[in-house]
Amino acid sequence: MKVVLFIIALLSSLLFGSCNSEPTLQKYFVENTENKDFIALDISSNILNVDKTKLTVAQSEALHSFDKMNVLAFKLNEKNKAQFETERAKVNLILKDPKYQQLMKFGSGKQGASVSYVGTDDNINEFVFFANKNDAGFAVVRVLGKDMNPTNIMNMISVLKESKIDLEQLKPLQELIKK
Template identity: 35%
Template sequence: MKTFPSLLVLLFVVIGMTSCSDKNSLHNYILDHAEKKGYSSSTIPMSLLKQESMQLTDKQEEALAAVDRINLLFYRPESINQENFKAERNKIKTILKQEKYEELINLGNNGVIKYVGTDDSIDEIVVFLSDKNMGFAVTRIMGDDMTLEKFMELYKMTEQRDIPLNFNLGSLSNFM
């Protein structure tokens, strides 16, 4: 008789764990596709962005401190298969249509910048860039205490090339 309550508790735990798993998430998409042919992924270490030789303003320091990690996923097949490209691009667009993603900047057919959270507390910023000849790139910027102001400060830093990105970003450099 004690077996039944134990099985019932186990059943609820399994149901709870599977219902909390979002298989249609950007995180899962990146993990599932990182090693597939035509894809390439990378994580930019924060130590690369926060080099001691850099002279940063207090605002720049604060903006960099708000970022925990940056994940990149590129899709560039050896020969562009338009059918596959469109299917994979549409999967990402579908994921980004979820309610949790707020639109920041719409780049039309070339992509979108979205965020998760509120204006005062952003958990994640997603930059999705797409080009029918080059493929697409997805960048996830995760952090704590990020705000739109801090994101714009990071954007300005990259525009001014204050951040020494001395590694090859491959397709992302071409997108920019």
């Protein structure tokens, strides 16, 4: 009986103790996907519309390492300025977590952009682009993949140059960009 109670206590502590209550970008995306002030998009690698038979081996490997992009954009208007400041602060706080290693940042804290990544230099799982503008809103883009590395990213740029991007998938963002 004591052994059974011990096992139940151990399993309970593992199940409930492993729940992480810290904010993450993934949780932030899930929480705000249905919010009327946000535009949420999931973009697959199919958006690139590339003839895979014309890719080099390196380009094919780069394309294979890319899974999808998640885009979450907050559209600023006269009624949601306070919420804009709150939401932008939440994203900044999440990106201060040491797991998000910042590659570059430009502009000021109130207006600008940053690029961060999750993983190691040779095995990147996620790139995060965060851009915000005081008079338009902000956008967070998560580029998800497997075994991405700097070489793959450079090769992916060459794939982008040859692609015929399906702009129909990006239509919801056009309104935000126009500002």
